[in-house]
Structures are given as structure tokens and as C-alpha cells.
Amino acid sequence: MAEVLAAADLGVLLGALRARGYRVVGPRVAAGVIQYAELDDAGDLPHGWTDEQAPGRYRLARRDDDAYFGYAVGPHSWKRELLPPRVRLWQASRDGLAVEEEETDYQPTAFVGVRPCELAAIAIQDRVFLDGRFADRDYAARRADVFLVAVECGSPSSLCFCSSLGTGPGATDGFDLALTELHAGEHRFLVRSGSSAGNAVLADLPTRPAARADLETAEQVVEAAARAQAGRFAAEDVHDLLLRNLESPHWDAVAERCLSCGNCTLVCPTCFCTHVEDTSSLDGETAARDRVWDTCFSLRYAEMHGGNTRPTTRARYRQWLTHKLATWEDQFGTSGCVGCGRCIAWCPAAIDIRAEVAAIRQEDAHAHA
Amino acid sequence: MTRKPTLAVWKFSSCDGCQLSLLDCEDELLAVAGAVEIAYFLEASSAVARGPYDLSLVEGSITTPHDAERIHQVRRVSKTLVSIGACATTGGIQALRSAHRLGDLVSAVYARPEYISTLRTSTAIADHVPVDFELQGCPIAKAQLLEVVGALLAGRRANVPTYSVCVECKRAGVPCVLVSRGLPCLGPATQAGCGALCPSYGRGCFGCFGPKEQASDVEAPSLASAFGR
Structure with missing residues (x-):
């Protein structure tokens, strides 16, 4: 009603x-x-x-x-x-x-x-x-x-x-x-x-x-x-498209523009990455643990014992985009993207995920033609 | 009763602003004094306790032959040495001299250039002696200074992030001044730590906390293309 x-x-x-x-x-x-x-x-x-x-x-x-x-x-x-x-x-x-x-x-x-x-x-x-x-x-x-x-x-x-x-x-x-x-x-x-x-x-x-x-x-x-907004993004094949192009030279092209500032992830309504921050008082009498927003574009986010798994902007951008549009589906059953456009508007370098996917699609078609 | 760790504060070529942020701690100053014995801090007290010292905070850059010798003495009497501020971590604004002929600058500035004994360059503390931790900022943020001191006392890693100022803007809910107003803002390339101070007041970041992690990978044209968009 x-x-x-x-x-x-x-x-x-x-x-x-x-x-x-x-x-x-x-x-x-x-x-x-x-x-x-x-x-x-x-x-x-x-x-x-x-x-x-x-x-x-x-x-x-x-x-x-x-x-x-x-x-x-x-x-x-x-x-x-x-x-x-x-x-x-x-x-x-x-x-x-x-x-x-x-x-x-x-x-x-x-x-x-x-x-x-x-x-x-x-x-x-x-x-x-x-x-x-x-x-x-x-x-x-x-x-x-x-x-x-x-x-x-x-x-x-x-x-x-x-x-x-x-x-x-x-x-x-x-x-x-x-x-x-x-x-x-x-x-x-x-x-x-x-x-x-x-x-x-x-x-x-x-x-x-x-x-x-x-x-x-x-x-x-x-x-x-x-x-x-019809036809602005072809979502159907994006999962397989990205995952078969993990070594695409286009990731290098994006990395040349990406500032690795993390704005895209922080404005994204689904991005959920956080880290825990341990603090202690000067007198050592109290300690606390906070959970704070982080971003997979920060270098330390992928730091672990023995090294860093994503030491370059290329690796971090690829991780973000492939998780958002592809592996998120494997992990949670849906795309991680809802099409709100925030990551495009609030990117200081004006990187448009739709254009990046389109560029990879074009390159993929060329490679398989 | 165990002895309290001793703290020393040293000044090289600098404006004193960073060591003043320790005095500026006001509310936390008693806690600092409770946690450490302030053994050498001429800005705060003329009473000097002999070294060696558990923790030395070093402000300023190395600009004179005397500085270059003295920093080695400071290192020798310091168990842990933390350089604080842009001068101590990068050479500071006085490092601009590196791009000029020293003689030209000295005679342009001083009436009696022959009195001046100085090095051609202004360099960071870490260029001269091993440094245990570098705290960026011009001046440093007092909350970060307290965090570094507290972390050292507790034997844990300090929470001093190396990512961009943008992360702090977004956490604080401050709308991006670059995207929403086209203001030139160095936030995407600048290390966090200030709490997004300038953008919180509607101004662009001018980079006083220095380069963020891997800032040399940031393509300047890509950032500059955003200014005035």
C-alpha cells in the first residue's frame, strides 16, 4: 500500500x-x-x-x-x-x-x-x-x-x-x-x-x-x-575479465596517475578496511585498543612479518579494483560496488573505475582477437 | 625503586617550535614529568643532569661544522635518539641554501660575512648519526610526540601513520577541499599526523608534515591536475 x-x-x-x-x-x-x-x-x-x-x-x-x-x-x-x-x-x-x-x-x-x-x-x-x-x-x-x-x-x-x-x-x-x-x-x-x-x-x-x-x-x-545512466558500465563479465588480466600493462598505467591517497576507499560505502591501534598511557597504568578506518592504499596495510605483499601502487590499485568488482563476489556473493560514483568524484587524480575497466576490456579483446 | 628514564632535548639549527610543543603539552606535562626525569632541556630549565640519557629528542638540522661534531657527542650519550620536526628529519627550510652558492647568500644576508662559519648544506640528523625514530612535522604534533615517548617507555611500536592526510580528513568527515572547491591541496602526498588541521578550516594542506610513505612515487602532474579542476 x-x-x-x-x-x-x-x-x-x-x-x-x-x-x-x-x-x-x-x-x-x-x-x-x-x-x-x-x-x-x-x-x-x-x-x-x-x-x-x-x-x-x-x-x-x-x-x-x-x-x-x-x-x-x-x-x-x-x-x-x-x-x-x-x-x-x-x-x-x-x-x-x-x-x-x-x-x-x-x-x-x-x-x-x-x-x-x-x-x-x-x-x-x-x-x-x-x-x-x-x-x-x-x-x-x-x-x-x-x-x-x-x-x-x-x-x-x-x-x-x-x-x-x-x-x-x-x-x-x-x-x-x-x-x-x-x-x-x-x-x-x-x-x-x-x-x-x-x-x-x-x-x-x-x-x-x-x-x-x-x-x-x-x-x-x-x-x-x-x-x-543507461549503458555506463558493463557489469556482466567484469569478474572474469579482471581476473584473467591480472598482469595487464594497464595496471601500470593506472599506477602512474594514482596517488595512493586512499580517498576512493574511504568514501566507498562498502569498503570496510580497518586496523587496530594499541595505545598505552605515559605512566603505563592503562592500555586501550581502538579500531580505526584504514585503507588498502596505505603501505603498512599489507605489512606483515617478513615483508609487504603489496609494496607498489600498482599492486594496491589492482588489489582494490579486483576485490571490489571480482573477488568480492567469490567472498560475499555479490559485487562490492553499488555504482554510487563516490570513488570517481572524490579521487584527486580523477581516476574513473568505469574507464579503467573499459580500458582493460578493450585490451583484452585486442589480445584475444 | 627503579630509576625513571632520563630525557634530554637538544637543539640544532631550528626555530625551537618543536621542542616548545613539549612544553605546550600543558595538560599532559605532569604525566611526562612523572614518567621520565627531564635531565637536559635548556628551553625549560637551566638545571642540567649529567648524561648518558635514555631518550634524546633532537630538534634542528646540521648546518655548521660545530653542529656536525656536536651531534656525534649527543649520539654517544643517548641510548635512544629521536629526531623531531622538519629541520631534523629533512634539513628544513634552511636546506633551500643547497640550491644556491653559499657565498652569495651569506653576503646578501649578513653585514659582516666573515663572521659566519657554516656548512654549504643543511642536512637531517640521520645523515650524520644513526637515528632510532624520525617524527615529521613543522612543527611536530604534540599528540604524536607524547605517543612516541609513551611507546618507547612501553616498549611498543608508536602509532605514527605514514599514509596521507586524506585519511585523516575522511575520518574526521572533512569534505575534500580539492574536489569540492578546487583548492590546491598537498594532502594526498603529505604524511598524516596533523589531524587534517588546514582542511578542517577550509584551507588546502601545504605539506608541513612532509612527504608521506613512497611520496616519490606520487606523480606531481597527476596531483597538480586536480588543482582548480
């Missing part, structure tokens, strides 16, 4: 979430970008703003309407909430050699404005951190009380390629509520619920049942977003 919420009543949704005890986090304009931060009311949302993206370039721009969600994605992703940059794992004191697990006050949080590609990214990190023999307790605790308000994508950037990976632009599952922003005629949102928690919040909202015209308009929004 779908309902329609007037755009003017968007604040009622945020209020309903807050009334249920959720901390509400969503998009807002700060420091020249659309970031994810706590929202006080609907006025904090980036209405009237959009983002213009190109390889190595991101700029905000004014829209000619007052859309609340009329942009693609910013530099932040939800992993900042679910897998924070620094987490204390435990601390110990010499006094009786006591080791304490860190007590964290996990506050229920509503994520507002989650793009379908980001729903896919959260599902990927769920598999990484919750499935299998070694579930991550910190991730699980943060994830348990999250309320997901998805917003289908109506304004993909020039870097988006979710439709090639089947992760968007429409939201099919994995949300509590899914919104589609509609402009034709009255400014309104189509609202669908995807969970019992979603049903309960939806019941609090001043909505009306969706008419056929509302549903059709919403479909058109998503279809247009898919059409706008």
Missing part, C-alpha cells in the same frame, strides 16, 4: 521519528557539500540544492525548484554511522590486570534520505559484519536499532551507474519507509512501508492513499533516473 505525504508535511515524519526516540540523521548542506548530519527539522534538508559531479570534481548548485532530495550522493556514506571511523574495543588497567569491553551507548538512529544504492551498500556490509562465523558485535549493536527512510533517486549524477549493477535507482526492499519525491503538480512524496516499524510510523503521518496518477508519476521518476 502506498500513501501520499504533502511535501509541507515532511517535518511531521521527522517529528514522528524523534517522538519514537530516534536520533534523526540525514542530508544537509555544510562546508560546501551535502553531508549526513543530525537534523532538527525539515528546514535542515538541502531543499533547492543539487550536486554536479565529474571525475575529481564536486560542486553544489541551485536547482530551479525546491526539491528536498534533488541531488545524487555526497562524500559521506552511512558507514560513518554503522562502522564509525574510530571505535574503542576495550581498555585495560594494570590494577589487577582488568580488561574491560567498551560500553557504548547505542542510540536508535533514523537514517533519512538513504539512496537505493546505499541500501545495497548497507546490505553488503550487513553480510560482511553479521553473516558467517564472526559477527561483529559493535556493528550489530549499531545496526539493530536503525530505521531506514529511503528516498528513491530522481537526480543521478553523471558518475552514477547503479542501474548497471541493479542497485537502483528504485528502492525494492531493505527499508522501513521508501519515499519518492514528486514534483509534477503538487510537491509531494509517495510513501511506501517495508516493515512493521515502517507501518507504525506511516500510521502517524497525515497521508492520503496514493492514486494511480501518483504511482505512475513515481514510476516515471525512477525510470527517467535509470534511463539517464
